[in-house]
Amino acid sequence: MPDVLILTEADLRACVRLDLPMVDAMAEAFARLSAGEVRMPPVLRLDVPEHNGEIDVKTAFVPGIDSIAMKMSPGFFNNPTLGLPSLNGLMVLLSARTGLVEALLLDNGYLTDVRTAAAGAVAARTLAPRGPGLTAGVLGAGTQARLQMEALALVRDLRQVLVWAREPAKAEAYARDMTSRLGLPVHPVASPEAAVAESDVVVTTTPSRQPLIHQDWLHPGLHITAMGSDAEDKGELAPEVLAAADLVVCDRIAQCAVLGELHHALDRGLSVSPVELGTLVHARDGARPSEEAVTVCDLTGTGVQDTVIATLAHAAAQRQGLGREFHA
């Protein structure tokens, strides 16, 4: 058997970063997904309620990409009480020609973080108001809340960021850290409503099971990207928000109809006609229906993103001579 390349989180942080080429790669991934070129089975999900845990497996085959990632994402939400992070994971990269294991990417969720943030940048580039000088709001103050604002700053000129989190101390820490990281003012706000009221672009990054954003807060020229929901019982937007929006965009319609914000709107029998992100990413001037439109993007996370980032990471690590060959 050929050797297997083992890459640690440190290796992967050294060769993969959130930058415009990564955003472009994700845009292309969505385009190919929506063009019907990708074979992507439904997410495998194992719930472990005994330990407040869940494990998702995502994968996709992309013609022309010689590898397939199998991505395992565990979320075990008692971990912080044990001094461990809630989210973890690894990716296994298999040859698309032979099925042999090419690499083990022990990323502890880092690659998922980057590809998820990059998808947020694709959504913003396609749907957010053009600016300059936008105000961005973010709900949540964790890793994705940080990365999503870095991603947004890659594709839009921001004037300020407003952050809301359930625990005010976390929003304050976020504001401190991100002010220096983004090089612009970041202010905590007292409620989701306050964040939405002032913002041109809002990104929701929480695992909430209760809607955080309500229809009567919507205002002309608002774009919302909701990336927190990836399970039947999660949802950050009141279903009426989707019904009221001028345009609803999904990373994968079939998946959002089960796991995303779209799911709850359909459950209520609301009239929503979603469009798939990949059909819009090549629109030269973006896809906002008008300056005053309200747009929503529902991101659930797709296996095609995992196959793309894992393949890029493997190639970059090989170029840089990172990792350790393991004779299996």
Next chain:
Amino acid sequence: MPDVLILTEADLRACVRLDLPMVDAMAEAFARLSAGEVRMPPVLRLDVPEHNGEIDVKTAFVPGIDSIAMKMSPGFFNNPTLGLPSLNGLMVLLSARTGLVEALLLDNGYLTDVRTAAAGAVAARTLAPRGPGLTAGVLGAGTQARLQMEALALVRDLRQVLVWAREPAKAEAYARDMTSRLGLPVHPVASPEAAVAESDVVVTTTPSRQPLIHQDWLHPGLHITAMGSDAEDKGELAPEVLAAADLVVCDRIAQCAVLGELHHALDRGLSVSPVELGTLVHARDGARPSEEAVTVCDLTGTGVQDTVIATLAHAAAQRQGLGREFHA
């Protein structure tokens, strides 16, 4: 993060074997599955017809077992032309309490081979005629055809084995090797019909998409275990065989109804009332309805078997000091 233990195929061959304790462990796994204690999502399957390949992912959470295996099984059937085996795979062992990766079992499919053969032994111990001096027939001459007869010999006294394979040279090689391995006569036969006619127990081990065994060959006192089908389009038994049998047993009814022999019988609208293997494994005198009965066991392979064998392998490797710790 805690270290990850990496185990190679050689490590795993040194600490895991097909023996009666393994058969007992699988029997217990099936019992718990049928008792509703196990959480086992449907198999994730990715087809790669461009390269004549497929990848399955299986998993299960078993209360009381502190680890969860995620098992990836690629089958790429052009591989032999490249000098590579068709079947491969690995298992990732995650903590059921934290989701952290505990071990990577780079077994190239060895553990799947063993747990599949052990399931065959469970089926035979539960359903095959008692003997002594049974004649066993096997269809196929690959790794599972070998392991299934070794497994059968653990639980039944055999007089002889009859082997049929599509390529007669393979059946002849099988007969040579297995005569010495099993210590009893192994004879190639010219057709599946010849194997069934003479046998008390038949095990089918092929990836056939055409039925190999037909209803009018059935005779009193015959048990058949079909373990080859694990996909919608595979099937080794004519659907009428299931309808004609006195007892049809499935490793997992819901899964056999999609991926197994049961699937084709249900598709034809035939009347079959399957029983789940785990409900029968503790029957003290087996579960044959009568000496003359015809019984069929449909094995599709279950994630609970993977979690059980991976957990046993991890513990055995730790006891023997095998593998290499890897700081991720």
